[in-house]
Amino acid sequence: MNTTYPPLCVKILTPYAPSVGTKPLKLCNAALTAAILAARNTSATVSNIAKQSGLALYDAKAIKDCIGDMKDAVYELKLTLNAMGHLNDPDKDFQWANAKTWASAALTDMDSCMDGLSGRKVNPVVKKKIRSSITGVQKLISNALSLINHLY
Secondary structure: OOOOOHHHHHHHHHHHHHHHOOOHHHHHHHHHHHHHHHHHHHHHHHHHHHOOOOOOHHHHHHHHHHHHHHHHHHHHHHHHHHHHOOOOOOOHHHHHHHHHHHHHHHHHHHHHHHHHHHOOOOOHHHHHHHHHHHHHHHHHHHHHHHHHHHHO
């Protein structure tokens, strides 16, 4: 299977290899689990930045919007994982479409966070810290979506 960021994919998913074995669906679920964990960690990092005193109003607003986007992404990734768990149901095609839609929506939310930072005069240090965390999550979601797309 091909992914958008192969070296990252191998690095992140290697620890899951014993439980995944040669089962592509388990590989997709492991990729989604890794993306969920990364999105949660990034959300916590950004939330801690938001708690810093002395943030300008526009910094605080951009960060608040970004936190909302990340929470949405975590929720959507969980919905993706849930849909992947129902691929043996009679409505397999519907669940498959749901999984792709939810994973794409999570990626869009990460893009929205990045766009929100770009469109405002956010402190460059704050912006850089958030962007580097978000970029990592985007890559993990992209890899998971790529695996999902190649599964069916």
